[in-house]
Amino acid sequence: MSDGVKLVAVSKYHPVSDLQAAYDAGQRIFGESHAQEVVAKQALLPDDIQWHFIGHLQTNKVKYIAPFVALIHSVDSFKLLKEINRQGERCHRIIDCLLQIHIAREETKFGFSPDELIQMLNEGEWRNLSHIRIAGLMCMATHTADTRQVASEFAFAHSLFNQVRHDYFQDTPSFRELSMGMSGDYQIAIQHGATLVRVGSLIFGERDYTTQVNTLK
Numbered sequence: 001m002s003d004g005v006k007l008v009a010v011s012k013y014h015p016v017s018d019l020q021a022a023y024d025a026g027q028r029i030f031g032e033s034h035a036q037e038v039v040a041k042q043a044l045l046p047d048d049i050q051w052h053f054i055g056h057l058q059t060n061k062v063k064y065i066a067p068f069v070a071l072i073h074s075v076d077s078f079k080l081l082k083e084i085n086r087q088g089e090r091c092h093r094i095i096d097c098l099l100q101i102h103i104a105r106e107e108t109k110f111g112f113s114p115d116e117l118i119q120m121l122n123e124g125e126w127r128n129l130s131h132i133r134i135a136g137l138m139c140m141a142t143h144t145a146d147t148r149q150v151a152s153e154f155a156f157a158h159s160l161f162n163q164v165r166h167d168y169f170q171d172t173p174s175f176r177e178l179s180m181g182m183s184g185d186y187q188i189a190i191q192h193g194a195t196l197v198r199v200g201s202l203i204f205g206e207r208d209y210t211t212q213v214n215t216l217k
């Protein structure tokens with residue numbers, strides 16, 4: 001993988017034994033998208049794993065992951081950011097967060113529209129949140145075989161990232177992550193400036209969605 005791009009091994013729905021095997025091969029960053037599942041896995045696996053939360057996060061679930069999560073990729077509202085801050089304060093941590101932006105054509109994807117993102121940053125209330133750190137942006141491209149479409153969405157995300165960094169985070173070197181790219185499009189994402197790619201099925205194979213979280217051993 002090219003210089004400076006970090007691999008998030010997306011292990012949702014995969015059993016702890018698969019994560020342990022990836023860990024034994026040297027992988028340290030794992031991405032999960034359900035609070036209950038990541039809490040269960042975190043208890044069973046080595047302490048030096050960096051757990052990244054990548055799925056839609058409900059405010060009432062933040063408290064479960066706040067004590068250990070290394071990065072939350074999927075902050076899609078100011079309300080959620082405030083709750084992460086509140087839970088960070090409770091466990092004396094500063095929690096790294098990415099703001100999820102909606103750039104895909106699909107209606108169903110979560111995230112701030114570019115306008116909502118700029119509006120939230122302009123309002124400035126986030127500057128008062130002392131237990132979160134905004135470390136960059138995250139996005140998902142449209143699920144399509146049209147690679148030109150995907151490339152143009154990632155290029156747009158990259159330019160928005162540069163603009164936001166210039167306009168709001170010039171004195172904040174910790175604003176540096178652009179999380180984009182999955183199994184089907186990570187190479188295009190890297191070409192367009194991704195610093196974190198979230199790859200699941202290419203590493204672990206197909207997910208079995210019938211797996212019960214409490215039997216993940």
Ligand SMILES: *Cc1c(COP(=O)(O)O)cnc(C)c1O
Pocket residue numbers: 010012033054055140181182183184198199200201202
């Ligand atoms: C599941 C998931 C991934 C990984 O998807 P693959 O296609 O299996 O690589 C990446 N990002 C998010 C937000 C996901 O929910």
